[in-house]
Amino acid sequence: MAQSKSATPGRGMLADEIADYLSANIRSGAFAHGTKLPTEHSLSEQFGVSRTVVREAISRIKSDGLVTSRQGSGVYVAHSSTRRSFKLGESLVDAADVLALFELRQPLELASARLAAARRTEEHLERIRQAHAAMEDSSDWSEEGVIADLAFHHEIAMATGNGYYADFMAFLGGALQNTIRAARSGSGRPEIKKITISEHARILAAIEQRDPESAAMAMSMHLQGARERMSDKT
Amino acid sequence: MAQSKSATPGRGMLADEIADYLSANIRSGAFAHGTKLPTEHSLSEQFGVSRTVVREAISRIKSDGLVTSRQGSGVYVAHSSTRRSFKLGESLVDAADVLALFELRQPLELASARLAAARRTEEHLERIRQAHAAMEDSSDWSEEGVIADLAFHHEIAMATGNGYYADFMAFLGGALQNTIRAARSGSGRPEIKKITISEHARILAAIEQRDPESAAMAMSMHLQGARERMSDKT
DNA sequence: GGTGATAAATTTGTTAGACAGGTTCGATGC
DNA sequence: GCATCGAACCTGTCTAACAAATTTATCACC
Numbered sequence: 001m002a003q004s005k006s007a008t009p010g011r012g013m014l015a016d017e018i019a020d021y022l023s024a025n026i027r028s029g030a031f032a033h034g035t036k037l038p039t040e041h042s043l044s045e046q047f048g049v050s051r052t053v054v055r056e057a058i059s060r061i062k063s064d065g066l067v068t069s070r071q072g073s074g075v076y077v078a079h080s081s082t083r084r085s086f087k088l089g090e091s092l093v094d095a096a097d098v099l100a101l102f103e104l105r106q107p108l109e110l111a112s113a114r115l116a117a118a119r120r121t122e123e124h125l126e127r128i129r130q131a132h133a134a135m136e137d138s139s140d141w142s143e144e145g146v147i148a149d150l151a152f153h154h155e156i157a158m159a160t161g162n163g164y165y166a167d168f169m170a171f172l173g174g175a176l177q178n179t180i181r182a183a184r185s186g187s188g189r190p191e192i193k194k195i196t197i198s199e200h201a202r203i204l205a206a207i208e209q210r211d212p213e214s215a216a217m218a219m220s221m222h223l224q225g226a227r228e229r230m231s232d233k234t
Numbered sequence: 235m236a237q238s239k240s241a242t243p244g245r246g247m248l249a250d251e252i253a254d255y256l257s258a259n260i261r262s263g264a265f266a267h268g269t270k271l272p273t274e275h276s277l278s279e280q281f282g283v284s285r286t287v288v289r290e291a292i293s294r295i296k297s298d299g300l301v302t303s304r305q306g307s308g309v310y311v312a313h314s315s316t317r318r319s320f321k322l323g324e325s326l327v328d329a330a331d332v333l334a335l336f337e338l339r340q341p342l343e344l345a346s347a348r349l350a351a352a353r354r355t356e357e358h359l360e361r362i363r364q365a366h367a368a369m370e371d372s373s374d375w376s377e378e379g380v381i382a383d384l385a386f387h388h389e390i391a392m393a394t395g396n397g398y399y400a401d402f403m404a405f406l407g408g409a410l411q412n413t414i415r416a417a418r419s420g421s422g423r424p425e426i427k428k429i430t431i432s433e434h435a436r437i438l439a440a441i442e443q444r445d446p447e448s449a450a451m452a453m454s455m456h457l458q459g460a461r462e463r464m465s466d467k468t
Numbered sequence: 469g470g471t472g473a474t475a476a477a478t479t480t481g482t483t484a485g486a487c488a489g490g491t492t493c494g495a496t497g498c
Numbered sequence: 499g500c501a502t503c504g505a506a507c508c509t510g511t512c513t514a515a516c517a518a519a520t521t522t523a524t525c526a527c528c
Contacts, residue, residue: 013481015293039508050483052286055510056293059249063294064319071509072491081411085298086320086402104398107345108338115337164338168320177315247510273479284512289481305480306520 014049018057026066037075098179105172110216116159117207117215124159131155141193142185183230252291260300271309339406344450350393351441351449358393365389375427376419417464
């Protein structure tokens with residue numbers, strides 16, 4: 001970034017790059033917890049940027065819990081137990097990356113279905129039904145269909161009554177949204193929609209019947225089917 | 235924050251508060267995706283702060299993927315699929331909160347053990363063994379013991395060969411660290427260390443034997459035991 | 469009235485300087 | 499050695515200016 005006095009290509013923002021640099025060094029252990037970062041002034045000299053840019057970068061990693069600052073003293077690397085942010089890269093890199101994220105999501109989707117079957121209220125159930133109906137009604141399988149599909153999963157996570165499931169599953173769904181969309185836009189086969197909807201219907205039925213194990217099983221089969229259908233594309 | 239020209243009590247930093255305000259409004263849907271935030275200038279007037287503080291706040295939510303900015307145009311609320319950050323609160327609020335996070339962690343720990351048993355290398359196994367030995371050697375059950383315990387779980391997640399497991403499980407472990415420490419400092423019973431270590435040994439043995447189902451079962455029993463031991467304290 | 473080019477206004481990105489508030493360190497006195 | 503004070507240092511905030519990019523308004527021409 002010392003090469004240019006304005007926004008550089010790539011990530012674009014100087015503050016972005018400095019935050020990434022600092023974050024990567026902290027996460028890699030290059031700065032042990034408790035150690036003091038270089039001062040804003042020396043960082044601005046090191047990177048050849050203004051103090052404002054350094055402050056914006058530090059503000060970012062501060063909000064992630066990676067560092068704490070003490071006015072008059074300095075900025076210190078925080079202990080890993082204070083980290084409050086789990087971050088994904090800007091986009092999923094390749095097919096292996098997608099599968100790895102699916103692999104993380106899978107046990108959570110099963111548990112989500114299980115808990116939803118155990119705990120859902122009539123209200124939760126109505127919302128799951130509506131999400132299911134929206135999926136049936138979706139005219140564009142790659143756009144509305146993807147959103148409706150993720151909404152179905154999200155309503156199930158909401159029915160767990162555990163806010164962490166609701167939030168984290170929504171987060172994972174968002175991260176996978178474009179991947180799922182791309183996979184579907186390449187698959188013109190109309191029976192895929194039908195299969196997916198019938199798989200969802202099985203999950204919904206198990207949740208209606210308050211049967212956790214059936215819900216988890218139906219979800220497991222759905223995800224396996226979805227993975228296979230997606231693999232057929234790669 | 236218009237009440238004071240310096241850092242305010244509570245969260246302390248003006249940029250913190252504005253970032254939280256904006257973030258909360260975006261997450262709640264008050265600003266639909268694609269909509270343009272007020273300009274930096276008008277936000278600085280609205281909150282009675284300098285443009286620098288507003289920029290620091292926006293820099294934060296930008297790095298979370300909540301907004302994107304276009305020079306000369308404005309700052310726009312991003313689509314939820316671009317979010318790249320999953321955040322926890324600064325600390326776990328109460329026992330119910332802790333249980334909810336344990337509930338999220340549980341299926342992941344089981345899957346982690348399963349995958350580790352299936353995929354571990356000799357190197358992974360050696361590191362798991364070392365983490366296990368460190369736990370046996372720990373003289374302070376509430377300090378070193380907690381760190382060694384979490385390290386054991388972390389090495390298992392590393393043995394999945396899936397970076398998302400390694401990262402997210404470390405993140406969850408970090409978030410629970412202080413809670414586990416507090417729970418242990420109140421329990422002076424020496425047999426708890428012994429039980430925990432023997433539960434870990436069962437997990438380790440299953441991973442050694444490349445037996446995914448035994449590993450998951452041993453992990454399940456360990457987590458249930460840990461939850462009960464922790465509930466005895468509350 | 470419509471279109472295209474240009475200028476002006478607007479907005480984000482960055483730099484620089486100043487001041488406020490808090491911390492650390494060194495010097496001094498007891 | 500300990501307590502106090504002042505200076506130096508460092509983060510938090512504010513202000514002003516300029517650079518770069520975008521949007522809007524104006525003008526000339528058809």
